[in-house]
Amino acid sequence: MTGGTGLRALIVDDDKAMRASLCELLEAAGWQVEATARAASVAELLPPLAPDVILSDMRMPGMSGMELLASLDRATAPPVVLISAHGDIPMAVEAMQNGAYSFVEKPCDPRRLLSILRNAAERHRMARDRDRLKARLARLSGLDRVLLGQTSDIRTLREDVLALAETDTPVLVTGETGTGKELVARALHDLSPRAGKPFVALNCATLPDTRFEAGMFGVKGETTGTLTASDGGTLFLDEICACPEPAQAKLLRVIETREIWPIGAHAPVKVDFRLVCASNEDPERAVAEGRLRADLLYRLNTMQLALPPLRARREDLALLFRHFLDLHARTHEIAPPDPGPEDIAALMAHNWPGNVRELRHVAERRVLAARRGRGSVLEAIRADTAFSEVPDTLREAVAAFERELIAKAIQAHRGRMDAVAEALGIGRRTLNEKIVKLDLDKDALL
Structure with a gap:
C-alpha cells in the first residue's frame, strides 16, 4: 500500500482476480485500499476502515451490490460506485435512483474509473469536513455560554x-x-x-x-x-x-x-x-x-x-455581572436591575478574592435588594465580603486561620521571629516552614 493521495477505498467483489486487479490499479495511483469478497462484511469493516468511497460489484452471491447500497445509511456512509459486466441502462438508472454515486460497466477504462472514484472520495471528504466544522462551531457556541x-x-x-x-x-x-x-x-x-x-x-x-x-x-x-x-x-x-x-x-x-x-x-x-x-x-x-x-x-x-483569577480579567466584569443579574432575576421573577456608572466603578474597584463565585453571590444580593426596591452594587459587595472569604474546605479554613494568626504575631512582635515562634508555641524552624507554605510576605506585614 502507498499513501500518495491519502484517499481510502473499500473494494467489494467476489471475483478474486478482479479484486486483485482493482487493488493493483488503485494502489498504483496512490490509494489506500482494502478488499473483501462479501458485501455482508461491509457493515463490520466500515467503522475501522473509514473509507472515502466503496467500489462494489453488482452481482455477487449472498448480498448483491444493489442490496449493499440499500443497507447503507445515506447520511453517514461513503459514496458507492457500482461496477458490473451485466449492466444495462435500466439497471444503471435504478442504481443511481437508489443512491449510487455512479455506475460503471466492465470492462472499464482505468483512467475513467480512477477519475470517478477520486471525485466521489473528494466530495465525501468535503461533506464530512463541512459537517465536522458545523458541529465544532455549534459546540464552540455552547462553550461560549459556559x-x-x-x-x-x-x-x-x-x-x-x-x-x-x-x-x-x-x-x-x-x-x-x-x-x-x-x-x-x-x-x-x-x-x-x-x-x-x-x-x-x-x-x-x-x-x-x-x-x-x-x-x-x-x-x-x-x-x-x-x-x-x-x-x-x-x-x-x-x-x-x-x-x-x-x-x-x-x-x-x-x-x-x-x-x-x-x-x-x-x-x-x-x-x-x-x-x-x-x-x-x-x-x-x-x-x-x-x-x-x-x-x-x-x-x-x-x-x-x-484559570486566571477574576482580578486579571477586569474587562469581563461587566459582562459576567450582567449575565449573573439576568440569571438570578429570572429565578426571582423580576426585571434585572440595570447597573449604572457607580455600580460599574464599584465592580472595577473591588479585588474579588472569591473570584467568579463571589461575583455571582454579589449579583444575587443585588437582585434580592432590587426586589425590595433598593440597593447598589457597592452595598452588595460589602454585604458579601464576610462570606466571600469563607474557605470551601476544612483544610483551607485551617490554612486561612494559621495565615491570619501568624501574620498578627509577626506584626505584634515587629518581625522578631524568635519572639513570634515563642508566642505561637512552635519552633523557629516550624514557623519558617509555615511562612513559606502559607506564602506569607513578612516584609509586607511590617
Whole structure:
C-alpha cells in the first residue's frame, strides 16, 4: 500500500482476480485500499476502515451490490460506485435512483474509473469536513455560554477546552478557589464523546484512609465504588494535592492498570474513564513539600489548564455581572436591575478574592435588594465580603486561620521571629516552614 493521495477505498467483489486487479490499479495511483469478497462484511469493516468511497460489484452471491447500497445509511456512509459486466441502462438508472454515486460497466477504462472514484472520495471528504466544522462551531457556541468572557486568556481557554475535549488525555486544571475549575472539567466532559456517560466528581480532601477501597472500588455484591460509577465517563478529582498519601499510591495503580479490585472480588474489574484533576495550589510545590507523589503528578498533568483569577480579567466584569443579574432575576421573577456608572466603578474597584463565585453571590444580593426596591452594587459587595472569604474546605479554613494568626504575631512582635515562634508555641524552624507554605510576605506585614 502507498499513501500518495491519502484517499481510502473499500473494494467489494467476489471475483478474486478482479479484486486483485482493482487493488493493483488503485494502489498504483496512490490509494489506500482494502478488499473483501462479501458485501455482508461491509457493515463490520466500515467503522475501522473509514473509507472515502466503496467500489462494489453488482452481482455477487449472498448480498448483491444493489442490496449493499440499500443497507447503507445515506447520511453517514461513503459514496458507492457500482461496477458490473451485466449492466444495462435500466439497471444503471435504478442504481443511481437508489443512491449510487455512479455506475460503471466492465470492462472499464482505468483512467475513467480512477477519475470517478477520486471525485466521489473528494466530495465525501468535503461533506464530512463541512459537517465536522458545523458541529465544532455549534459546540464552540455552547462553550461560549459556559466560559463567558472576551479577554485573551478566556478565549484561549475556550479553544484549549474544545481541542482537549475530543481526546482522552488527562488534564490538570489549576486556579484559585472560585475561578470555575469544576465548570471547566464539566465542559471537557460535556463536549467529549463521553458526554452520554457519567461525570463523577470527588473531593480528594474528603477521602478517608481507612475506607478508601470500599468507597473507590466498591464491595462485591453490596456497593458500587466511585471508580466503577465513572466507567465510560469522566472522573473529576478535585483538590488533588490534598489526597491522603496512602490513597495516592492506590490511585496511581488504578490509573496505570485501569483495573480495580472490589472488596471480596476474586478477579480485577476493568474500568475505562477519562481523568480530569483540579488544584487550587501549585502542585509542584506540593511535590516539593512531600504532600503529592511526583509519579502521580506525572500521570495527571499531561495537559494543564491554568484559570486566571477574576482580578486579571477586569474587562469581563461587566459582562459576567450582567449575565449573573439576568440569571438570578429570572429565578426571582423580576426585571434585572440595570447597573449604572457607580455600580460599574464599584465592580472595577473591588479585588474579588472569591473570584467568579463571589461575583455571582454579589449579583444575587443585588437582585434580592432590587426586589425590595433598593440597593447598589457597592452595598452588595460589602454585604458579601464576610462570606466571600469563607474557605470551601476544612483544610483551607485551617490554612486561612494559621495565615491570619501568624501574620498578627509577626506584626505584634515587629518581625522578631524568635519572639513570634515563642508566642505561637512552635519552633523557629516550624514557623519558617509555615511562612513559606502559607506564602506569607513578612516584609509586607511590617
